[in-house]
């Protein structure tokens with residue numbers, strides 16, 4: 001018994017002292033990215049999570065710009081935000097796949113303090129049945145569109161006049177942390193954002209720009225409603241492990257994550273476990289979170305394996321059932 005306790009103590013003390021040493025060497029400074037009176041530019045801000053975020057940012061006194069394709073949806077969003085907050089948001093109609101259009105919008109909007117790259121499209125289907133056009137569509141909008149946005153906004157962001165810290169936030173998905181049945185193209189597009197973000201953070205930290213990656217679970221939005229009309233049963237079963245959130249809740253987590261300059265922002269409890277289990281070599285500003293990552297790593301690998309076993313069990317029984325009928 002005493003031996004077990006001693007080894008447990010050692011197990012905790014070792015990472016703790018290592019982290020303390022690291023802390024002494026690195027001393028991460030906490031960041032505070034203000035929102036009030038700053039220019040927040042949100043792509044996909046006319047619907048769902050982006051719209052909820054635009055509402056929230058406006059409420060907190062930001063100057064808000066939203067970009068999306070449909071003029072009608074943009075106009076409706078503008079009116080709903082005006083009705084709720086009395087604030088006029090600027091709207092820009094552009095397709096993120098069109099760099100020139102995006103560049104024009106960004107130039108018109110003026111220097112950005114907080115860029116939220118949130119536009120995204122998703123159609124769940126088995127790769128075998130999904131048309132290549134649809135696969136390319138998701139990669140183009142979710143990934144190349146994000147490159148276009150960042151490339152267009154970055155030069156101005158670096159020259160921003162009010163010299164407070166700035167933020168580039170990317171809306172990934174829990175399907176960007178773990179591959180899910182039916183999401184080959186979508187998961188690929190969202191995993192890719194992480195590579196982009198990790199590399200970009202090293203490039204822009206010198207300009208006091210902080211990169212944030214948000215990983216929501218299924219979220220009640222017009223986009224999800226559309227997706228649910230044709231979703232493989234197994235996609236729903238596996239994604240069901242993480243429940244469904246409201247767009248407003250995700251928007252709140254997102255804005256708080258941006259303000260604290262967090263690199264990774266989980267949105268619910270399952271998301272926290274998932275982020276800990278997949279922390280990899282991502283930057284971590286919070287010493288407390290770093291500690292939690294280190295001491296829970298082994299256990300969370302076990303938890304992750306249990307989820308995988310469970311999912312493969314579901315896949316197996318689904319196949320067994322579908323052969324019988």
Ligand SMILES: NC(=O)C1=CN([C@@H]2O[C@H](COP(=O)(O)OP(=O)(O)OC[C@H]3O[C@@H](n4cnc5c(N)ncnc54)[C@H](OP(=O)(O)O)[C@@H]3O)[C@@H](O)[C@H]2O)C=CC1
Pocket residue numbers: 043044045046047048049050067068069070071073094095096097118119120121122141145171172173174215216217218219220221222223224
């Ligand atoms: N809802 C969910 O379950 C989850 C969503 N996410 C991610 O959150 C983000 C927002 O999703 P959600 O709110 O559900 O989506 P919605 O479908 O409700 O809204 C998508 C927004 O993106 C805009 N958009 C789509 N394509 C383009 C384009 N080519 N150029 C410019 N704007 C575009 C849309 O406007 P318009 O069509 O007029 O262009 C709209 O404003 C996405 O990146 C999604 O992958 C992550 C996890 C879960």
Ligand SMILES: CCCCCCCCCCCCCCCC(=O)[C@@H](N)CO
Pocket residue numbers: 122123173174175178180186216217218219224227238239240241242270271273274277300301303304307
């Ligand atoms: C250590 C163990 C952690 C376990 C928790 C695992 C839960 C994973 C569930 C993943 C759900 C993915 C939903 C994607 C939603 C989305 O992006 C779409 N609605 C848009 O297509």
